[in-house]
Amino acid sequence: MTPAVPAELLRADGVGFAYRRGAPVLHDIGFALTAGRHLGIVGESGAGKSTLLRLLLGLDAPTEGTLHAAGTRLDIRNRARLREHRRFVQPVFQDPYSSLDPRQRVGSIVAEPLRSLGVASGREAVERAVRALESVGLPADAAQRFPHQFSGGQRQRIAIARAIVARPSVLLADEPVSALDMSTRVQIIELLDELGTASRDGAAPLTVVLVSHDLGVVARLCDEVIVLERGRVVEQGDTRRVLTAPQHPYTRRLLDSVPRLSAAR
Amino acid sequence: MSEQERPVLEVRGLTISTQDGRGLVHDLSFRLDAGERLALIGESGSGKSLTSLAIMGLLPDGVVAGGSVRLGMTQLIGASERTLNRVRGRAAGIVFQEPLSALDPLAPLGRQLAEPIARQAKREGRRLSRAETRAAVSAALAEVALRDPERIARAFPHEVSGGQRQRVAIAMALAGKPELLIADEPTTALDVTVQAEVLELLDRVTAERGTAVLFVSHDLAVVARIASRALVLRGGRVVESGDVASLIERPAHDYTRRLVGAARELDDALGSGGAR
Numbered sequence: 001m002t003p004a005v006p007a008e009l010l011r012a013d014g015v016g017f018a019y020r021r022g023a024p025v026l027h028d029i030g031f032a033l034t035a036g037r038h039l040g041i042v043g044e045s046g047a048g049k050s051t052l053l054r055l056l057l058g059l060d061a062p063t064e065g066t067l068h069a070a071g072t073r074l075d076i077r078n079r080a081r082l083r084e085h086r087r088f089v090q091p092v093f094q095d096p097y098s099s100l101d102p103r104q105r106v107g108s109i110v111a112e113p114l115r116s117l118g119v120a121s122g123r124e125a126v127e128r129a130v131r132a133l134e135s136v137g138l139p140a141d142a143a144q145r146f147p148h149q150f151s152g153g154q155r156q157r158i159a160i161a162r163a164i165v166a167r168p169s170v171l172l173a174d175e176p177v178s179a180l181d182m183s184t185r186v187q188i189i190e191l192l193d194e195l196g197t198a199s200r201d202g203a204a205p206l207t208v209v210l211v212s213h214d215l216g217v218v219a220r221l222c223d224e225v226i227v228l229e230r231g232r233v234v235e236q237g238d239t240r241r242v243l244t245a246p247q248h249p250y251t252r253r254l255l256d257s258v259p260r261l262s263a264a265r
Numbered sequence: 266m267s268e269q270e271r272p273v274l275e276v277r278g279l280t281i282s283t284q285d286g287r288g289l290v291h292d293l294s295f296r297l298d299a300g301e302r303l304a305l306i307g308e309s310g311s312g313k314s315l316t317s318l319a320i321m322g323l324l325p326d327g328v329v330a331g332g333s334v335r336l337g338m339t340q341l342i343g344a345s346e347r348t349l350n351r352v353r354g355r356a357a358g359i360v361f362q363e364p365l366s367a368l369d370p371l372a373p374l375g376r377q378l379a380e381p382i383a384r385q386a387k388r389e390g391r392r393l394s395r396a397e398t399r400a401a402v403s404a405a406l407a408e409v410a411l412r413d414p415e416r417i418a419r420a421f422p423h424e425v426s427g428g429q430r431q432r433v434a435i436a437m438a439l440a441g442k443p444e445l446l447i448a449d450e451p452t453t454a455l456d457v458t459v460q461a462e463v464l465e466l467l468d469r470v471t472a473e474r475g476t477a478v479l480f481v482s483h484d485l486a487v488v489a490r491i492a493s494r495a496l497v498l499r500g501g502r503v504v505e506s507g508d509v510a511s512l513i514e515r516p517a518h519d520y521t522r523r524l525v526g527a528a529r530e531l532d533d534a535l536g537s538g539g540a541r
Binding site: 044045152182183184185186213214216217219220243253255257261262263264 | 427457459484524525
């Protein structure tokens with residue numbers, strides 16, 4: 001089952017979320033993720049970025065509004081629908097040290113989604129894992145080694161390989177570079193950018209949803225941006241437009257706060 | 266040497282190694298004059314944080330330092346714990362990335378800040394009454410731009426935000442009126458708007474007091490905001506040093522070029538409002 005990728009990959013309409021008996025943490029979120037247009041979700045602590053990501057991953061259901069993925073409603077109580085969603089979106093998390101099982105070889109870690117999603121097993125899974133590792137720039141023998149034998153940046157490449165091995169349409173990346181050294185950060189962003197343009201094994205290119213507090217990283221990768229403040233979208237649109245002509249005072253404050261190289265005296 | 270010329274901190278041939286002889290920092294030398302601001306720039310494994318810990322005599326067990334670290338008049342390498350305790354807080358204060366690591370989770374912030382304030386008063390030959398201590402704590406909290414200092418003083422560390430905790434940690438580090446403030450990635454864990462405020466605060470209070478700053482960071486743009494001079498460390502060695510503006514404009518060493526290139530790529534993306 002490899003349906004033609006619809007132009008609109010994800011869609012949120014009036015999405016809100018409140019934990020049980022808690023105050024709402026997201027209010028009236030609306031956006032569309034179109035194929036090939038990487039989306040940045042920007043905000044600070046308490047903005048609701050991680051909650052929004054959980055909704056997009058299907059780990060929680062919105063308490064208000066609706067989410068659509070690949071044109072159909074995302075209902076996480078429907079197990080078949082959720083399973084389909086797992087093949088459609090895959091996550092990458094911040095910390096490459098805790099997100100990889102230290103006791104498993106890298107090849108097995110990367111092949112895991114193929115097995116759990118029932119996409120491939122046995123030799124085919126192994127071969128696809130090796131190809132995924134190659135596509136993130138790791139050497140062929142990486143599959144035989146263990147996570148601790150790799151640097152932080154390489155581990156994040158392994159996590160990305162695992163996320164793309166089942167050929168999802170959307171990669172949900174939660175602060176994927178903030179735990180990395182500066183020079184490694186840029187390399188990983190470049191890799192995400194490449195994965196978005198290259199077609200892998202004839203598969204459709206990947207569209208990235210990047211959750212980040214780092215405006216520089218978002219500016220480098222994302223075509224569209226959503227600025228969240230305390231659970232609300234204060235500004236959204238074309239990244240270039242938002243960053244060069246921010247309309248909302250909060251966006252302006254965020255931009256003014258970013259330390260710049262030109263400050264050197 | 267006159268008082269004017271005496272460096273606040275002079276590090277000569279500092280080596281840091283594990284007990285079994287693995288070198289972590291190799292033959293590091295630099296000096297910091299009164300009121301000056303120097304940055305140690307480096308990525309993970311560069312030895313920048315070990316260097317700042319060595320200056321405070323806070324190296325972890327199993328790690329040893331050799332060479333010379335003179336803080337004011339005191340040689341710290343090989344110094345007794347008693348000497349180190351006398352120097353900490355008074356000659357140099359330190360602020361870490363995670364202020365929680367420097368704060369007691371079970372004591373109200375005001376009581377924690379009162380300790381270095383009382384110690385400093387004692388050194389100055391004064392004994393503070395309870396009311397005087399409370400007033401001094403409030404004044405110290407107000408100096409680091411904490412609104413409602415009375416409320417902050419009563420709060421426990423987990424009851425205030427990360428930015429507020431870091432401001433309290435700065436107030437504590439400065440309570441002993443040190444000539445040197447060591448700031449080790451002090452804004453790395455903070456939100457970007459809070460980072461800007463805390464950098465502004467560090468800039469202002471150290472300028473007002475004439476405190477020298479040793480600023481440890483992986484982030485060139487943050488360094489550019491605070492420091493005038495920098496050492497670029499890699500694998501425990503200095504690869505390049507100079508004033509920050511020149512390092513950014515004309516990096517000479519390959520490694521510095523790579524760091525500047527990475528920082529510039531993100532900076533440029535932001536400058537043009539998106540690279541794509």
